[in-house]
Amino acid sequence: MKNKRVIPYTAGIIGALLLLFIGWEYNIPAIAWVSYPLLVYSFRSFKKWYLTLPLVVLMAVVRFVSIYGGWDMELWLTIIFSVLVLAPLLAGLYLDRAFVGHLSPILASLVFPCTYIVFDYLLTFMNLGMTFSLVYSQATFLEFIQVVSVFGSWFAGFVTAWFAPVAVLLVQNTGKLKTIRRPLIVYFTILSVILLFGCFRLALARPHSETVRIASVTEEHRQDYWTITDRNTPRGDSPSIKPEMKAIEDKLFKQSQKAVDYGAEIIFWSEGDSPMYEDDYDAFIKRASDFARENRVWFVPACVMLRYDRNKNDNLAIIFEPEGKMEYRYEKTISWYPTDSDGKLPVIQTPYGKLSAAICFDMDYPRLISQASDADIMLVPGYDTKKISDFHTRVSFLRGIENGFSVVRQANESASISADYLGNTLTYQNYFYTPDRIMISDVPVRGVWTLYGFTGEIFLWIDFAGFALIVIISLRKMLLIKRTLLMLH
Numbered sequence: 001m002k003n004k005r006v007i008p009y010t011a012g013i014i015g016a017l018l019l020l021f022i023g024w025e026y027n028i029p030a031i032a033w034v035s036y037p038l039l040v041y042s043f044r045s046f047k048k049w050y051l052t053l054p055l056v057v058l059m060a061v062v063r064f065v066s067i068y069g070g071w072d073m074e075l076w077l078t079i080i081f082s083v084l085v086l087a088p089l090l091a092g093l094y095l096d097r098a099f100v101g102h103l104s105p106i107l108a109s110l111v112f113p114c115t116y117i118v119f120d121y122l123l124t125f126m127n128l129g130m131t132f133s134l135v136y137s138q139a140t141f142l143e144f145i146q147v148v149s150v151f152g153s154w155f156a157g158f159v160t161a162w163f164a165p166v167a168v169l170l171v172q173n174t175g176k177l178k179t180i181r182r183p184l185i186v187y188f189t190i191l192s193v194i195l196l197f198g199c200f201r202l203a204l205a206r207p208h209s210e211t212v213r214i215a216s217v218t219e220e221h222r223q224d225y226w227t228i229t230d231r232n233t234p235r236g237d238s239p240s241i242k243p244e245m246k247a248i249e250d251k252l253f254k255q256s257q258k259a260v261d262y263g264a265e266i267i268f269w270s271e272g273d274s275p276m277y278e279d280d281y282d283a284f285i286k287r288a289s290d291f292a293r294e295n296r297v298w299f300v301p302a303c304v305m306l307r308y309d310r311n312k313n314d315n316l317a318i319i320f321e322p323e324g325k326m327e328y329r330y331e332k333t334i335s336w337y338p339t340d341s342d343g344k345l346p347v348i349q350t351p352y353g354k355l356s357a358a359i360c361f362d363m364d365y366p367r368l369i370s371q372a373s374d375a376d377i378m379l380v381p382g383y384d385t386k387k388i389s390d391f392h393t394r395v396s397f398l399r400g401i402e403n404g405f406s407v408v409r410q411a412n413e414s415a416s417i418s419a420d421y422l423g424n425t426l427t428y429q430n431y432f433y434t435p436d437r438i439m440i441s442d443v444p445v446r447g448v449w450t451l452y453g454f455t456g457e458i459f460l461w462i463d464f465a466g467f468a469l470i471v472i473i474s475l476r477k478m479l480l481i482k483r484t485l486l487m488l489h
Contacts, residue, residue, distance in 0.1 A: 012042030012055040019062045022137045029141040036164035043093040070387040085132040088119035099474035106183040113161035114467040129364025139395045146198035149450040155459040209446035212352035215259030216410030218270040218437040225275035260295045270412040271383040272304035293324030302381035317357045332359040345371045353445040363396040373403040373453030382411030389414040397423045404448040
């Protein structure tokens with residue numbers, strides 16, 4: 001009996017350890033296509049569900065290693081997150097092992113992906129967005145990920161998760177393929193169409209429009225100014241902190257002037273790059289307006305305005321047109337701090353196409369960003385950590401592929417990258433290895449229409465309906481079997 005557990009435990013251990021390479025610092029797109037089949041096979045192989053608990057503990061430990069140091073969280077909170085973010089995977093694994101024996105092969109193959117996507121979506125309401133979603137692990141697999149322009153990111157995540165039960169079905173039935181040919185034909189036909197579509201789109205839909213030169217700027221912060229908000233922004237501290245804030249502001253305007261000299265027609269800063277107290281805000285706005293007017297540029301300075309004696313700040317991206325008029329004052333919508341955002345993204349007509357802006361974590365919420373589906377260029381001021389630097393910038397390009405706009409993301413303490421609406425990298429800059437942090441990007445001025453931008457999250461609701469139907473069918477068959485056994489006894 002013990003020997004019969006060796007192979008399932010070995011598969012489960014390998015699958016759990018490979019979670020380290022799904023998302024965040026060490027993300028490798030191909031690993032999800034290996035780890036999840038091993039875990040599905042392992043969980044199905046144990047007759048008693050509690051025999052899988054050691055694997056759950058190992059999965060949580062691996063997730064802890066992956067997350068720790070990526071966000072500014074206390075140890076206990078990181079531990080909670082390490083378990084919480086496993087919810088979609090664990091729900092999928094346990095429902096899969098419970099229902100698989102009661103369904104036809106094709107329906108059985110859908111239990112895991114349908115469940116996974118339902119719980120993955122519900123996790124977004126924990127103020128996490130798609131940060132830990134499976135689809136993010138595929139963000140750099142451009143041939144595959146082009147499908148999000150048609151059905152959205154949840155569909156791409158579904159297809160990735162769907163491979164796991166199909167692979168297990170194939171391995172366990174190599175000698176009798178005729179009995180399982182239907183789910184194999186359905187899945188691999190869909191996957192082939194997706195990959196062919198992606199290859200043709202990358203080859204044939206390349207941008208051919210004119211470009212606009214965009215400069216994005218970051219100035220180093222010597223301290224974490226958000227901690228001032230954490231201390232309820234005491235007024236008495238401001239005289240000692242204001243001079244260093246003013247020095248940062250001066251450097252940002254100096255760098256922005258250099259960007260003008262480089263020929264930039266649009267200039268923006270990374271998230272909260274100019275920190276200030278509320279009584280300095282009006283002077284800052286005047287200076288920003290004058291800069292835009294004097295240099296005839298579209299200017300989008302990002303700042304964090306600290307409000308005295310409150311656990312509240314205004315995390316802003318402010319758009320000025322070349323006459324110096326403020327076109328839009330956007331406040332970050334998705335934030336760990338209280339926000340007064342109305343949740344509406346700006347979409348402004350310019351000589352360089354339609355311009356929009358969102359701030360950092362906002363990009364992890366597809367429904368929020370879909371407001372800007374008719375934009376041509378999305379500016380994203382960001383602020384990350386070294387541990388998630390490239391990853392969190394690149395996954396934001398999924399929103400660009402979904403909605404058909406190019407994305408320029410300038411992030412403090414992270415990687416700053418621009419990409420066209422296909423996800424192709426245009427410019428790259430790493431904060432930690434670049435002393436002069438001005439990134440110059442020549443970006444297409446025209447986006448493209450996408451089906452997802454028109455229809456939105458239709459697939460997500462189809463998945464919810466499919467999940468409900470599978471649960472109902474499975475429970476009915478399980479109850480029927482139970483009744484039959486009682487009658488026999």
